Amino acid sequence: MTDLDPLIHAPKRLRIMTILHTADSVEFAFLQDRLGLSASDLSKQMSALAEAGYAKAKKTGRGPGSTTWYNLTRSGRAAYKSHVAALRALLDDAVELEGGATVEGDG
């Protein structure tokens, strides 16, 4: 079974990764609006993901009108997929255990 990724496991970062995984590219303000995070908090989370090599940033424009777009890297996509697989496996294990317990209880 794949392990849960501790970096992605944090709720805010998991939500960011989910949105990034759903899009080719996402702008900073969109993420902030969807997740209800402050600019500094979102910057901190994005830096952590970028340092891990899971996300990369691209600035467009200059000055006050400039925007920052993010997208997942290949390793970010792989990490996200394996984290989701680990979560699903956890649920499947729990269902199997429940099933086993019910069978034993019936016997």
Add this chain to the structure above:
Amino acid sequence: MTESSARSQLEQMERDRLSVYVARSKVPWWYLPALGIGTGLMLASYELAHPLMTVVVVLAYVAGVGGMVRVMLDEVGILPKFRGMPASLLRPLTVFFAVALVVVFGGAVGALFFEAPWGYLELGVVACVVLWGGGRLALRVHEARAQRLADEMGIER
């Protein structure tokens, strides 16, 4: 990690995934009119201007559409993947793109190579109506369906 927290994380992830698709449309008001008028003028120019001028017009059109899309994306803030889009939201956009493609490219190819009974001026007018009016209609249907899906899933738009 417990089963219930894994379940609630997966549910939250599904809501976040859908929230990308049901987010309120921020396509600027000028985008579809500009696309319609620009495409219409580009097609009509073949009839109205010297053929060599058409090359300049087509190049200007391609550059203009590229710039417009960039500005529009900056307003919208996201480029979602069409692959994961719920079918009910994807359908109006697919129909619009298909109709626009048939009208613009099919119409131009027909006029250029098959002596179709329409001229470029008529084609330009029809393309303008399809892109502007059809685009607005497709966006309106998409918005209504997105609102319904957001209500069903309890997602704030």
